[in-house]
Amino acid sequence: MSLRHGIVRYSDEFKSQVLKLQAHHWGPDLTLNAAYLEWKYEDNPYVKTPLIYLALWEGDVVGMRGLCGARWEMGSSGQAVSVLCASDLVIAPAHRNRGLLNTMTMTALKDLVNSEYRYVFNLSPSPITYLSFLAMGWRSIGPLETMRWQATGGTILRRLLRRGQTLRHLFPASRRLRTGAKRKTAPSLAGACRTFCSLDADRGREARAVGPHVSVHESPRPEAMAELIARIGSDGRMRHVRDAQYFGWRFRNPMSMYRFLFWEGTQLEGYLVLRTRLRAVRKIVSIVDWEATNGQVREELLWAAIRWGDFAQVDIWSATHAGEVKVLLERTGFRRVNEPKGVAQPRPAVLIRAVSDQMQGSQWSVADRWLLDLTNWDLRMVYSDGS
């Protein structure tokens, strides 16, 4: 790092510069960037002020290291701990390869060493920065083992024929058939809406085919979802605290669009949350959260998502799912993605680090459970800041 780079904590005076800098990472729409920054850092329920560290060069913001607040729980008693998630790293092109990633990250950790935070997670390390994180003492807890459902051409065609074939339905699906992953139209809100158009259109029509209890909604139900989580209870593995406050905040992410499938009897018995990214060129849909009181509810939710959605591709992290859930996924048509290996394209994984250097070399744990043991985790995409 040059001696002329300085590292400072974020304050409002830097906001406009940060939004412009993040155009390299988040995208060119500064209004959307502002909404994302405000949602993720200013409205974050787990920090009092945004935890963002900036690299300055002659007064200009040339680097950003974000630390997003989170609250996780582990153990049979549900011991909750505040943690930070490293995210939104960006360095201006002219200042790359000067050690700023390392300097910003380690400055942030040193600054937080006496804070309430003992661990920092990274649930979305990029292939470019992955090795740098490991060299700074981060450890992988293991691969995420993505499973993927993919529509075949025949599946889509049969689906189209089975429908009324109105132009409104035909257009998005036929477009996907024609261009698939090579589509280069500008990613947009409209594109994300199209991704969910079949789900939205079919949700009433085919309810009987899956079950009368499943319905699709555009908004979460924070209180009911939190009550369900509390009713199901915890198996003691490490997971994010999912209370009404969390659900109320989490799905306001302006960079993503969600759909919520609810299974209801006399009360909410299960939910499944689908997400697509607004700015992704390929509108991949992911199951970011999925809970149910029993196997039948879980299965009906999954079938509804697949049958009603008419998606090209659906992804889910499977590494920490129970065996019967993996079997259900396979029965539904999900297959393990052959994840890459190697330094050029590391396997997607969760990285963690103790905030204090003094804890390097010791066993990292919460509620007497080792954090580096993947079997102690209940990982879902919704916990990733990238979702």
Next chain:
Amino acid sequence: MVSRARLSRFIRKRINDANSGRLRDGLTDDISLLRSGILDSLALLELVAWIEREIGVPLDLTEIDVLAEWDTITGILNYINKHQKRWL
């Protein structure tokens, strides 16, 4: 397979290139490469890519405690020796 001599030669060359030859005499097999900052992230990337070429398989980075196991030339060699049966 990666020999101590080849690994040492590669690392010494890479480090000396980056440090104008200043470390030529002071670099031992047990000197810290990462904690000391001798090996920056770009050099580490090149080192891992070189090792992958040498052993002929991609490394699974999810299994490596880089800072603990790869901080010295001795550590890297120990790691390779420990896992080489899997790569054959």
